Amino acid sequence: MSRTAPTVALKQSETPTRKGLHNGQIYEEMFAAILEQRLAPGTKLSEDTLGEIFGVSRTVIRAVLQRLAHERIVQIHPNRGAFVSEPSPAEAHEVLQARRLIEAGIVREAIRKQMPSDMETLRQSVAAERESLEQGDHESWVRLSGNFHLKLAAIAKNRTLVAYVKELVSRTSLIIVQYQKGNVSPCSCDEHTQIIKAIEARDEEKAVELMMAHLKACEDQLNLQNDEEKADLFSIFAKPGGRADKKRRAV
Amino acid sequence: MSRTAPTVALKQSETPTRKGLHNGQIYEEMFAAILEQRLAPGTKLSEDTLGEIFGVSRTVIRAVLQRLAHERIVQIHPNRGAFVSEPSPAEAHEVLQARRLIEAGIVREAIRKQMPSDMETLRQSVAAERESLEQGDHESWVRLSGNFHLKLAAIAKNRTLVAYVKELVSRTSLIIVQYQKGNVSPCSCDEHTQIIKAIEARDEEKAVELMMAHLKACEDQLNLQNDEEKADLFSIFAKPGGRADKKRRAV
DNA sequence: TTAATTAATTTTGTATACAATATTTTTTAC
DNA sequence: GTAAAAAATATTGTATACAAAATTAATTAA
Numbered sequence: 320m321s322r323t324a325p326t327v328a329l330k331q332s333e334t335p336t337r338k339g340l341h342n343g344q345i346y347e348e349m350f351a352a353i354l355e356q357r358l359a360p361g362t363k364l365s366e367d368t369l370g371e372i373f374g375v376s377r378t379v380i381r382a383v384l385q386r387l388a389h390e391r392i393v394q395i396h397p398n399r400g401a402f403v404s405e406p407s408p409a410e411a412h413e414v415l416q417a418r419r420l421i422e423a424g425i426v427r428e429a430i431r432k433q434m435p436s437d438m439e440t441l442r443q444s445v446a447a448e449r450e451s452l453e454q455g456d457h458e459s460w461v462r463l464s465g466n467f468h469l470k471l472a473a474i475a476k477n478r479t480l481v482a483y484v485k486e487l488v489s490r491t492s493l494i495i496v497q498y499q500k501g502n503v504s505p506c507s508c509d510e511h512t513q514i515i516k517a518i519e520a521r522d523e524e525k526a527v528e529l530m531m532a533h534l535k536a537c538e539d540q541l542n543l544q545n546d547e548e549k550a551d552l553f554s555i556f557a558k559p560g561g562r563a564d565k566k567r568r569a570v
Numbered sequence: 571m572s573r574t575a576p577t578v579a580l581k582q583s584e585t586p587t588r589k590g591l592h593n594g595q596i597y598e599e600m601f602a603a604i605l606e607q608r609l610a611p612g613t614k615l616s617e618d619t620l621g622e623i624f625g626v627s628r629t630v631i632r633a634v635l636q637r638l639a640h641e642r643i644v645q646i647h648p649n650r651g652a653f654v655s656e657p658s659p660a661e662a663h664e665v666l667q668a669r670r671l672i673e674a675g676i677v678r679e680a681i682r683k684q685m686p687s688d689m690e691t692l693r694q695s696v697a698a699e700r701e702s703l704e705q706g707d708h709e710s711w712v713r714l715s716g717n718f719h720l721k722l723a724a725i726a727k728n729r730t731l732v733a734y735v736k737e738l739v740s741r742t743s744l745i746i747v748q749y750q751k752g753n754v755s756p757c758s759c760d761e762h763t764q765i766i767k768a769i770e771a772r773d774e775e776k777a778v779e780l781m782m783a784h785l786k787a788c789e790d791q792l793n794l795q796n797d798e799e800k801a802d803l804f805s806i807f808a809k810p811g812g813r814a815d816k817k818r819r820a821v
Numbered sequence: 822t823t824a825a826t827t828a829a830t831t832t833t834g835t836a837t838a839c840a841a842t843a844t845t846t847t848t849t850a851c
Numbered sequence: 852g853t854a855a856a857a858a859a860t861a862t863t864g865t866a867t868a869c870a871a872a873a874t875t876a877a878t879t880a881a
Contacts, residue, residue: 366832375865376866377866377867378867379865379866381833385633385636386640399833399872399873400833413730414730417728417730420675420676420678420731421672421675479664479668479738480667480668480671616862617862617863618862626836627837628836629836630834630835632864648842648863649842649863650842650863
């Protein structure tokens, strides 16, 4: 944690002040900036700086930061400021588990409420995914991949559930940025396609199974074992006795 | 909607100012006041008045109201102010549907992760419910009944899911206040007891079935058909032609 | 030079002031 | 007396000012 947080750099091309931006617009811009990785996890979000950038006072920036904090994309440390969230491995597991639970239910609901146009929308979404993957545009792929899950959630026609899925997908993006090991496996598009097919076939058990496996695979592609980061440092450098040596100063 | 919103009356015994309250404490007090029906749905939450009551400036009241708004317990109309939410029938259905989806999943997870102490906690929760029901304390019953679902969610050991269930339970309380027809059926405690038994027996399908039926019964006890309130007024008073008459002024 | 302490600066938390919008009351016309 | 228009009032939205806390820089001692 000793690395210094990078300063906020929302848009390099930005003129110092851009007046007239409303609360919601500023939220959208910051939300996009975080998910598109222009603002990396851990970045400090200074109220003054952001106020200058958007040409508004700290008052309105504060409201936006609180909204982002409620959505878990930003973390507020009292008296210290707001930072782009750095989800812990435990939190990452929690988010993926919540997604399996909720999206399994959404798949069931989608099977009941599906319309042909919904399925067409989903197929187009996967097509866009595949294109971004072929072009090697990793950033677009993360966004479009999440988009598929949002479109699927929308079929359930439940604004509350859509809001929850949106939140979970956003958090997943932050998690991927932090913990994805190597390149993403290109089979993800195919998994989405298979889910669509199972929904169309109204095969509930199979569709649920595919969705759970898909999200589990997503989690398995992450590096989530470094909860003991500091302990590892000790085990790497320490003499026999390991982290217990931490307390002993002499020797 | 022509009925005037009642003014805020948080605690009759309250002295005009009570200094030193922190952000989170004010949130807790307002949250409790709304769920305990001391603040009825539709009540206007004036920033000045609340600031006076809690002995803080509008700045901090504003933050609390925004937090409550994000949790859907309060609704903010731009330039008009904050009001205790009055969920529409459509929203009520949405909330109960989301609960069925999420709590069905929670039941499955609880079956996997249950510990003996968890089950004991649940049984105690139901005991408290039954007591409040026997004493005819309806307000306590609403709170304790929601509490059972929260305790159940906690077994899944997932803070995100607990937060979602907490939000949904709160919204359900507001919904019950608005739409519950007659007295609550006293079988609700028994339904909770049955769910506990099914979880202990690790009978996943039965436990899920019971939870879904329980929440469906809860929804069925509500009066949710008055989405056409205004239209009804017209059909009640109007001459043949019904609501189409609305536009015509003469005659 | 390093470590600890102190001072200076920066940044957040809260109150207040003013502008913009709603609401209420009063006035005016029919 | 009722309805519309205008003025007055009250309330929200935003900017700014000041206090409290944290961070950074400077100073001092070992």
